[in-house]
Amino acid sequence: MAYIYGDIxxxxxxxxxxxxxKQDKLTIKGVEASKKLAEHDLARMEKYKSMIxxxxxxxxxxxxxxxxxxxxxxxxxxxxxNGWEPVGNGFGLMQVDKxxxxxxxxxxxxxxxxxxxxxxxxxxxxxxxxxPMWSQEQCFKGGISAYNAGVSTVRxxxxxxxxxxxxxxxxxxxARAKWFKSKGY
Numbered sequence: 113m114a115y116i117y118g119d120i121x122x123x124x125x126x127x128x129x130x131x132x133x134k135q136d137k138l139t140i141k142g143v144e145a146s147k148k149l150a151e152h153d154l155a156r157m158e159k160y161k162s163m164i165x166x167x168x169x170x171x172x173x174x175x176x177x178x179x180x181x182x183x184x185x186x187x188x189x190x191x192x193x194n195g196w197e198p199v200g201n202g203f204g205l206m207q208v209d210k211x212x213x214x215x216x217x218x219x220x221x222x223x224x225x226x227x228x229x230x231x232x233x234x235x236x237x238x239x240x241x242x243x244p245m246w247s248q249e250q251c252f253k254g255g256i257s258a259y260n261a262g263v264s265t266v267r268x269x270x271x272x273x274x275x276x277x278x279x280x281x282x283x284x285x286x287a288r289a290k291w292f293k294s295k296g297y
Contacts (some may be wrong), residue, residue: 116172117236118252120289129280131234138149146287149183154295160195160205160220164297167225171233176297177252178229180289181206181259184281195219204228223266231259 127143137150157164157179165181168175185207195218196203199203206228213231217223225281236255239246242263243254250269257272258265260282265275273279288293 114166115171115174117174117233117255118248120174120177120252120286120293123249123253125284125286125290126280126283129278130282132278132284133210138173144288146284149290150180150288150291153183153188153190154238156190157182157292157293160225161297163222163225167222167229171226171229173229173233174289174293176293177232177256178206178225179292179297180285181228181232181256182225183288183292184285189220192219232256235259235263239266242266243269253282253286256285 125143128141128145128149130141133141133149136149138148140148142191149244153267158183160221165175182188182205185202186197186205189205191197197207201209201211203210204219204224205223208224208228210230213227215224216227232255235258236251237255239251239258243251244267246254254266254269254272257276261276266272267274273281273283275284278284
């Protein structure tokens with residue numbers, strides 16, 4: 113399968129920050145912490161695997177990235193109450209923000225995952241327009257960062273996560289995605 117937005121395995125990553133790792137009371141940080149966080153979500157993620165794979169293939173984006181965003185955003189649904197995060201702005205497995213988008217489908221539906229994946233793809237494309245000299249993989253990582261904090265927050269590749277939650281969003285998602293890929297996503 114050719115994924116047209118870049119190869120997740122070619123993207124550099126520093127992994128999860130200490131703050132993100134603390135969600136699971138981990139005493140490690142970085143790529144190892146991201147792997148552990150993803151591993152803690154694997155059992156819950158399995159029930160969505162075929163849907164994630166289907167959406168990834170349809171949208172020509174690596175399903176491992178979709179799984180990684182689901183892991184980071186909702187811990188494969190574990191953080192949600194009636195499909196919403198506690199504050200009530202983020203909806204579904206991939207946390208579509210109702211302040212910026214009109215969520216579609218049930219919180220754990222293919223329709224929701226498709227919408228969220230299309231939002232991610234639009235951000236990757238916006239990165240390509242904003243930074244025409246960036247490689248496809250840099251644009252992919254930039255799009256992941258923008259998925260969390262918006263296109264305007266990405267100012268350079270070196271500071272890609274400076275304005276994201278935990279200051280590690282794209283790095284953590286990339287590290288989790290590489291781990292999910294090793295598990296057949």
